[in-house]
Amino acid sequence: MPALKELEEAYLHSQKDREFQRELVHLRKTYIGRPTSLYFAKRLTERLGGAKIYLKREDLAHTGAHKINNAVGQVLLAKKMGKKRVIAETGAGQHGVATATGAALLGLECEIYMGTEDMKRQSLNVFRMRLLGAKVTEVATGSKTLKDAINDALRDWTTNVRSTHYVLGTVFGPHPFPVMVRDFQSIIGREAKKQILEAEGRLPDCLIACVGGGSNAMGLFYEFLNDDVKMIGVEAGGKGIESGEHAARFAGGSIGVFQGCKSYLLQDDDGNVLGTHSVSAGLDYASIGPEHPFLRDTGRVEYSYATDDEALNAFELLSKTEGILPALESAHAVAEVAKRAPEFASDKIIVVNLSGRGDKDVQHVARIKGIEL
Amino acid sequence: MTRIGKAFKRLKKDGGKAFIPYIMAGDPSLETTKETVLMLEQCGADIVELGVPFSDPLADGPTIQRAAERALKNNVTLRKIIAFVKDIRSSTHIPLILMTYFNPVFKYGSERFIRDASDANVDGLIIPDLPPDEAADFIKHARKANLDTIFLLAPTSTEDRIRIVAKASRGFIYYVSITGTTGSGLLFDGSMERLISEIKGCTDTPIAVGFGVSTPEDAAAVAKVADGVIVGSAIVKKLHETPDTLKDYVISLRQAIR
Numbered sequence: 159m160p161a162l163k164e165l166e167e168a169y170l171h172s173q174k175d176r177e178f179q180r181e182l183v184h185l186r187k188t189y190i191g192r193p194t195s196l197y198f199a200k201r202l203t204e205r206l207g208g209a210k211i212y213l214k215r216e217d218l219a220h221t222g223a224h225k226i227n228n229a230v231g232q233v234l235l236a237k238k239m240g241k242k243r244v245i246a247e248t249g250a251g252q253h254g255v256a257t258a259t260g261a262a263l264l265g266l267e268c269e270i271y272m273g274t275e276d277m278k279r280q281s282l283n284v285f286r287m288r289l290l291g292a293k294v295t296e297v298a299t300g301s302k303t304l305k306d307a308i309n310d311a312l313r314d315w316t317t318n319v320r321s322t323h324y325v326l327g328t329v330f331g332p333h334p335f336p337v338m339v340r341d342f343q344s345i346i347g348r349e350a351k352k353q354i355l356e357a358e359g360r361l362p363d364c365l366i367a368c369v370g371g372g373s374n375a376m377g378l379f380y381e382f383l384n385d386d387v388k389m390i391g392v393e394a395g396g397k398g399i400e401s402g403e404h405a406a407r408f409a410g411g412s413i414g415v416f417q418g419c420k421s422y423l424l425q426d427d428d429g430n431v432l433g434t435h436s437v438s439a440g441l442d443y444a445s446i447g448p449e450h451p452f453l454r455d456t457g458r459v460e461y462s463y464a465t466d467d468e469a470l471n472a473f474e475l476l477s478k479t480e481g482i483l484p485a486l487e488s489a490h491a492v493a494e495v496a497k498r499a500p501e502f503a504s505d506k507i508i509v510v511n512l513s514g515r516g517d518k519d520v521q522h523v524a525r526i527k528g529i530e531l
Numbered sequence: 532m533t534r535i536g537k538a539f540k541r542l543k544k545d546g547g548k549a550f551i552p553y554i555m556a557g558d559p560s561l562e563t564t565k566e567t568v569l570m571l572e573q574c575g576a577d578i579v580e581l582g583v584p585f586s587d588p589l590a591d592g593p594t595i596q597r598a599a600e601r602a603l604k605n606n607v608t609l610r611k612i613i614a615f616v617k618d619i620r621s622s623t624h625i626p627l628i629l630m631t632y633f634n635p636v637f638k639y640g641s642e643r644f645i646r647d648a649s650d651a652n653v654d655g656l657i658i659p660d661l662p663p664d665e666a667a668d669f670i671k672h673a674r675k676a677n678l679d680t681i682f683l684l685a686p687t688s689t690e691d692r693i694r695i696v697a698k699a700s701r702g703f704i705y706y707v708s709i710t711g712t713t714g715s716g717l718l719f720d721g722s723m724e725r726l727i728s729e730i731k732g733c734t735d736t737p738i739a740v741g742f743g744v745s746t747p748e749d750a751a752a753v754a755k756v757a758d759g760v761i762v763g764s765a766i767v768k769k770l771h772e773t774p775d776t777l778k779d780y781v782i783s784l785r786q787a788i789r
Contacts, residue, residue, distance in 0.1 A: 159662055159664075159688075159692060160687045160688065160689050160692060161687065299593070299596055299597075299600075300586060300587065300596075300600075305587065306587075309587050309588075309589055312589055313589065313590075313592075313711070313712045316590075316685075316710055316711060316712065317709075317710055317711035317712065317715070318710070319687060319710055320687070320710070414634050414637060414638065415633050415634050415637050415660075416587065416634055417587070417589070418660070423634070425634065425638065427638070428608040428609060428610065428635055428638065428639075429585075429609070429634040429635035429636070429637060429638030429639065430585060430586040430603065430634075430635070431586045431587050431634075
């Protein structure tokens with residue numbers, strides 16, 4: 159608790175601290191490469207035959223995913239707080255890579271916790287983190303995925319709380335993390351709004367983003383919450399809801415209290431957390447950032463899911479029609495667009511958050527297709 | 532006064548310190564847990580803490596995590612542990628505390644859980660991921676049901692936290708000797724003595740120290756400054772790896788805690 163209070167105070171202070179904000183803006187521009195472009199996907203639009211589809215290209219941010227927005231923000235904050243060391247959990251490896259990058263940039267020691275299962279699926283990212291000077295620690299307990307990595311990162315944080323800041327990678331966990339991560343990610347929506355107004359002279363009709371913990375979706379949605387814009391969050395449907403092998407918390411979960419917050423959770427009747435499955439490690443998580451249930455229960459945001467097969471098809475669809483390999487996480491959002499776009503008239507506009515690039519998934523997709531590289 | 536309160540009162544009168552062993556309920560089976568509780572009482576334990584297995588035990592180190600995984604594999608649940616306590620009450624009156632994470636309680640229904648636990652003659656509750664700030668209703672219902680709520684303090688706790696936790700705790704206050712998880716090494720740097728005397732400045736509630744006590748020497752050192760000593764991981768480990776040596780080890784702990 160004292161660590162969370164200390165963090166909350168430091169974060170609130172940084173919001174008003176001109177020097178901190180100036181430094182963050184400068185790093186966003188010169189290091190992360192912001193603003194990322196808003197790209198009109200002409201061939202995909204023609205192919206699907208409905209709404210005009212724009213892609214918010216977070217895959218073009220440094221390190222290849224939106225995760226860097228939050229990681230650089232938090233590592234900068236950690237440095238201002240006088241911490242010598244940062245730790246993080248990672249599922250797909252993107253947040254681990256982003257945190258390792260931020261730590262290298264600002265000269266802090268870095269340790270990343272990653273489930274054994276995820277290390278296998280994302281061996282390339284494991285090597286990337288090590289190249290960036292981070293220590294990658296394997297988590298072999300529980301389901302050996304993201305939730306177990308968070309458990310071990312939290313255990314590390316309680317042990318080394320005086321010297322260490324925990325860079326939580328999504329809009330989850332105890333306050334102030336959900337708020338802080340959302341704020342660092344909301345640059346996505348602010349840019350997208352400005353860019354779509356420039357390109358089309360009006361707001362989009364619909365926003366679509368995939369939802370694991372939910373940070374890229376919150377990042378895109380937040381700026382538009384008070385506008386007349388439909389929003390859809392896409393969870394991982396895995397092998398289908400009936401199969402029990404998925405990570406669709408809204409479709410298959412109930413309210414629980416887990417890892418410091420109250421939200422929807424995949425759990426059994428005794429309150430134990432269930433194992434999850436998704437083809438994409440970044441969506442393979444049993445709970446969801448607590449602001450999403452709020453947005454869902456108030457009817458502001460609609461949530462659906464895409465199965466592994468749908469995501470894999472979307473992965474190939476975007477690669478072939480636009481020359482963009484999406485991360486398998488982002489491919490879930492593309493799968494939803496493939497379903498929805500034809501339902502819209504051709505003068506309607508959909509903005510999709512292309513949260514990351516798919517290079518990290520190439521080996522995994524090859525394995526699924528039975529191709530030896 | 533609850534059974535836990537009475538135990539501390541008796542110890543205070545006799546000038547003794549409480550020995551509070553922890554075991555994971557259902558590791559390896561609830562039958563073994565029953566035998567172990569009775570053995571612990573016979574060896575002079577004052578209070579027994581029963582761990583409730585949870586899939587994601589955040590505050591626990593690897594020893595207790597593994598024990599929880601084994602118990603879960605045996606399908607041991609909060610429901611079964613409450614029934615277990617009810618059953619064992621025909622054999623023993625030793626104060627029993629459930630140490631559980633909050634989600635199983637939440638799923639069970641907080642009020643229903645408090646009622647059922649109290650009916651089964653559970654004496655106290657430790658929920659490490661339920662901070663007192665979020666527990667006003669829970670504490671109110673537990674008080675009515677005569678269940679002690681035991682909250683945790685750590686070396687990083689500020690004066691404010693000490694006051695909040697002291698006010699919310701009944702039975703005893705659980706002082707976590709280290710910043711870290713159960714089963715880590717104990718640190719003798721004077722911080723424990725300092726914090727404990729600070730806590731004693733704001734409350735008369737007894738203070739028991741846990742996390743990191745593994746040898747009789749550790750236990751003796753902790754007993755000098757605290758009202759009670761909690762030993763968990765070391766007992767869980769012995770019970771799993773070398774069950775034949777557990778009784779002698781428990782006796783050596785009892786002798787060390789004076």
